[in-house]
Amino acid sequence: EMCIRDRGLWVRGQYEDVGLDDVAGWVTGYYIMLGGSPGASSHFISLKQMQTTEDCWDAACNNPENLYDFNNPHELTITKKSGTLERWRWYTLTVEVREANIKVWLNDELYIDYTDSNYPFLEGTVGLKTFEGETVSFDDVLVTPLD
Secondary structure: OEEOOOEEEEEEEEEEOOOOOOOOOEEEEEEEEEEOOOOOOEEEEEEEEEOOOOOOOHHHHHOHHHOOOOOOEEEEEEEEEEOOOOOOOOEOEEEEEEOOEEEEEEOOEEEEEEEOOOOOOOOOEEEEEOOOOOOOEEOOOOOOOOO
16 A cells, blocks of 8 residues: 555666765666646556666667666656545555566556566566655555466
C-alpha cells in the first residue's frame, strides 16, 4: 500500500552510487510513477524506462551524460483516469513483471499492460523513490518471485 502523490516504484533496476557529482546515481530498468495533484479531477500511472546507450531515443542518445539517470527517463506508456488522488489516503499498487511484460494495477484496477519488445530488462531489483523534501509512506511492501 502507498500513501503518495507523484512518487515512483523502480522495478528490474540496477543502481550504482556515483558519488557527490551526481546525486541521482545511474540506473537501468523501469520506473512506475503514480501522480496527480491534490484536488485535481484526474490522475495517472506512467511506465518509464531509464535510457541506456543501447536503448535510448532521439536527442538523448547524443547526450550520454543524461543516460542512466532518474531525471531522464523515457516514457513508454501512460494511463490517465478521472478521479482524485487524495493525500494521506492509502492506495494499493500492484506490479507484476513476467519476462518482458509489465502489468500495473491501482486498487485492483488494471492501468498498464505493456510488453517491452525493444530492449527489455529481464533481471534486477526493486526500489522506491521520492523527491527531496516530499513525504511518502509505504506499508506492507511485498516482493515475491513468480514461477
